[in-house]
Amino acid sequence: MSALKIAFETPENPANSSAAGRPPIDFAQLTKQTMGDKDLEIEVLQLFARLARQTMAEIHDAEAEACGQSGHRLKGAALAVGAARVAEAAAAMEQRPTDWTLRAALGAAVLETELFILKLCR
Numbered sequence: 001m002s003a004l005k006i007a008f009e010t011p012e013n014p015a016n017s018s019a020a021g022r023p024p025i026d027f028a029q030l031t032k033q034t035m036g037d038k039d040l041e042i043e044v045l046q047l048f049a050r051l052a053r054q055t056m057a058e059i060h061d062a063e064a065e066a067c068g069q070s071g072h073r074l075k076g077a078a079l080a081v082g083a084a085r086v087a088e089a090a091a092a093m094e095q096r097p098t099d100w101t102l103r104a105a106l107g108a109a110v111l112e113t114e115l116f117i118l119k120l121c122r
Helices: 003-009 028-036 038-058 064-080 084-093 099-122
Strands: none
Touching: 028 038, 028 064, 038 064, 038 099, 064 084, 064 099, 084 099
16 A cells, blocks of 8 residues: 555644644545545655746746746646645735745745655655
């Protein structure tokens, strides 16, 4: 049994949730996008984690307009895999790209989600 399947079977496990009480990935959204293909789910999550990390590196030194564009792209990718907190933080940063507090909040959401994905896919 894969680690991903175990995580799906125990979503109420506190180790799989954030302080908000919900996991960083909405499994119903992910399953809908991948039509229930567990191998594809793992691949999609890993791709998202890499994209999110790359986007955060781009945002770090970018001008406001580029940050807004990066936030917009990350928001779309996050919504596609069910990473709601990343999408919410990216949307906020997209609206106010010069706000370093929002950039930090996005970084925290990305890190939390990436760690969750790594835990699922090991």
